[in-house]
Amino acid sequence: MLREATLVARKDLRVELRSRVTTNQVVPFALVVLVLFAFALDPDRGVLERATPGLYWVAVLFCALLAVQRAFAVEAADGIRDALRLTGIEPAGLYLGKALAVAVQLLVLEVLLGLGVVVLYDTALGGWGLLIATCLVATAGIAAAGTLFGVLAAGLRVRETLLPLLLLPALAPVLLATTRASEAALGDDTAEGWPWLGLLGVFALVYLTAGLIGFGALMEDT
Amino acid sequence: MEPVVHLRAAAALLGRFPALAGADLDVASGEVVLVRGPNGAGKTTLLRTCAGLLPVVSGEARVLGHDLRTDRRTVRRHVGLLGHGTGLYDELTVADNLSFWTRAAGADERDAVAALYRLGLAGRLRDVPVGRLSAGQRRRVAFAVLVARRPALWLLDEPHAGLDHEARDLVDDLVRDAAAAGATVLLASHELERAEPLAARIVTVNGGVTTEAAGVA
Numbered sequence: 001m002l003r004e005a006t007l008v009a010r011k012d013l014r015v016e017l018r019s020r021v022t023t024n025q026v027v028p029f030a031l032v033v034l035v036l037f038a039f040a041l042d043p044d045r046g047v048l049e050r051a052t053p054g055l056y057w058v059a060v061l062f063c064a065l066l067a068v069q070r071a072f073a074v075e076a077a078d079g080i081r082d083a084l085r086l087t088g089i090e091p092a093g094l095y096l097g098k099a100l101a102v103a104v105q106l107l108v109l110e111v112l113l114g115l116g117v118v119v120l121y122d123t124a125l126g127g128w129g130l131l132i133a134t135c136l137v138a139t140a141g142i143a144a145a146g147t148l149f150g151v152l153a154a155g156l157r158v159r160e161t162l163l164p165l166l167l168l169p170a171l172a173p174v175l176l177a178t179t180r181a182s183e184a185a186l187g188d189d190t191a192e193g194w195p196w197l198g199l200l201g202v203f204a205l206v207y208l209t210a211g212l213i214g215f216g217a218l219m220e221d222t
Numbered sequence: 223m224e225p226v227v228h229l230r231a232a233a234a235l236l237g238r239f240p241a242l243a244g245a246d247l248d249v250a251s252g253e254v255v256l257v258r259g260p261n262g263a264g265k266t267t268l269l270r271t272c273a274g275l276l277p278v279v280s281g282e283a284r285v286l287g288h289d290l291r292t293d294r295r296t297v298r299r300h301v302g303l304l305g306h307g308t309g310l311y312d313e314l315t316v317a318d319n320l321s322f323w324t325r326a327a328g329a330d331e332r333d334a335v336a337a338l339y340r341l342g343l344a345g346r347l348r349d350v351p352v353g354r355l356s357a358g359q360r361r362r363v364a365f366a367v368l369v370a371r372r373p374a375l376w377l378l379d380e381p382h383a384g385l386d387h388e389a390r391d392l393v394d395d396l397v398r399d400a401a402a403a404g405a406t407v408l409l410a411s412h413e414l415e416r417a418e419p420l421a422a423r424i425v426t427v428n429g430g431v432t433t434e435a436a437g438v439a
């Protein structure tokens with residue numbers, strides 16, 4: 001399964017490197033979102049400073065939507081979905097590979113967005129251990145849930161509009177937990193952030209398990 | 223000896239809708255069978271059902287000794303389907319596509335490269351993204367992947383579509399070679415003059431039902 005997951009992840013990342021959709025469209029989109037937040041909240045710098053973790057993760061969620069949509073859109077054309085089913089790749093391997101590719105793209109975006117909030121919002125980063133752990137676990141949860149809902153929406157004609165409706169409510173607990181953990185990391189008391197990180201871990205594990213078990217059935221049914 | 227394809231009153235669904243209604247078909251090992259019928263008759267559906275891509279909801283359906291109602295995933299590993307789509311990633315180069323699809327199917331990439339040369343696709347196209355190829359060139363790449371998989375059952379849906387005269391001859395040679403090597407071939411085509419000489423038998427499909435079988439050999 002791991003061999004298959006690696007094969008699928010490398011292929012998905014290669015498709016992204018060749019098409020450059022992430023670098024040419026998703027990254028600029030994410031930066032534009034950060035700039036718009038700054039415009040909206042600039043009159044009161046205090047609000048912007050307090051809201052930075054939440055704004056950052058909302059921007060990450062928007063990017064995740066685009067990355068997940070893209071991961072399945074490239075397979076909607078020219079019989080690729082059928083061809084994948086005919087290879088005999090285990091659905092769990094396919095799921096894990098696609099989730100891994102989405103996670104790698106999100107991590108790159110998170111670094112760039114992090115630089116964006118430092119420059120645009122004048123945020124001082126700190127609590128590095130908690131901050132990095134939060135990013136890694138949250139990314140795993142977002143990619144796991146996104147890939148699961150992505151395949152659910154992929155076979156439907158209304159997939160572009162359905163995916164946000166399905167995914168964003170499902171990711172609400174991630175937004176809450178990552179925001180709280182990030183606030184703690186950037187604040188004075190990092191101890192408050194670790195329980196939120198634990199919650200994120202549970203969320204990631206639940207969706208990863210659901211994906212490994214249910215991806216095959218969803219791929220057949222949609 | 224059990225036929226490679228055995229359908230009796232087999233009915234399959236496309237989404238929630240009935241797509242194949244009571245198909246009867248037996249194809250022996252090493253046989254080349256032509257499936258003909260008007261547009262929308264169910265030729266593609268028949269091939270996709272045999273590939274294990276559509277759920278069989280009633281009747282008997284066995285392919286390569288596996289029950290299509292319970293064991294479709296095993297069937298898929300042993301069949302090769304060339305459908306209307308090529309199943310190739312536009313963004314990836316020819317070489318990337320060959321590498322991914324052969325490794326995903328546990329096949330040897332060198333076989334795909336050899337088939338590609340045999341199909342007349344020059345080596346200089348290896349590093350060209352598939353999205354920049356013509357329809358005929360894309361079809362040749364898809365054929366090369368199919369050949370490398372060495373499936374026990376070839377399912378070819380309009381295999382000559384989009385190909386020039388020379389490539390059509392090469393595809394015919396590949397089909398004959400596959401059959402000579404013991405593979406079974408089920409091909410659907412409108413181009414009867416081209417496809418009939420390849421086939422030992424013709425089956426007619428209409429309304430999702432196999433209605434006629436005639437020997438041509």
